[in-house]
Amino acid sequence: MALRREFSLGHSEFNEFLFAAIGEEKNGIKLTVLSALTRLGLDPWSEAARLSSLPMETAIWALGESIALLPEGDWQKSEASAIAVRLVAHLPRHSAPAERPPQVESGGVSGASGAKTMPSRTALWLFAAVVAALLVAMYLSAG
Numbered sequence: 001m002a003l004r005r006e007f008s009l010g011h012s013e014f015n016e017f018l019f020a021a022i023g024e025e026k027n028g029i030k031l032t033v034l035s036a037l038t039r040l041g042l043d044p045w046s047e048a049a050r051l052s053s054l055p056m057e058t059a060i061w062a063l064g065e066s067i068a069l070l071p072e073g074d075w076q077k078s079e080a081s082a083i084a085v086r087l088v089a090h091l092p093r094h095s096a097p098a099e100r101p102p103q104v105e106s107g108g109v110s111g112a113s114g115a116k117t118m119p120s121r122t123a124l125w126l127f128a129a130v131v132a133a134l135l136v137a138m139y140l141s142a143g
Contacts, residue, residue: 014048017090022083025073033087036070041134052091058123059091060084065127 012018018034025031037044051059064084068077075083 012045013092014045014052017048017052017087018044020087020090022067022070022087023073023075026071031070031073036067040066040069041137042066042130048091051088052093054123055120056088056093058120060088062123062127063088069131 018037019032022031022033022036033048034044037047051063054062060081061084064081067080067083
């Protein structure tokens with residue numbers, strides 16, 4: 001019996017992204033984006049599709065925030081944005097180039113020009129909702 005399309009790994013446009021290494025865990029095992037997103041309670045393919053539809057800077061910010069939630073391996077939490085920049089480059093792009101967000105003095109993610117930018121308000125709310133859902137799920141599973 002053949003696998004249904006959604007369970008077939010061989011033809012996913014997100015394989016390059018999902019199987020890219022975030023780094024090496026303290027036990028010496030390579031941590032992939034697929035494993036990390038799964039550990040965070042996210043569907044890896046849905047999250048990859050969501051990130052690929054976002055403007056690049058917002059996708060980098062969102063993925064960096066997710067990476068920062070993971071236990072450190074051979075990387076530091078302070079490196080989460082740089083890791084996200086490297087990983088988002090593996091995503092297929094599905095959105096039209098977005099307008100540049102307003103420039104800010106500090107914080108945010110550096111764009112290609114080196115200027116600091118602020119993630120969109122929608123992305124912030126979406127990230128807050130994901131974190132809240134994860135916390136509720138952890139609370140319910142612990143009780």
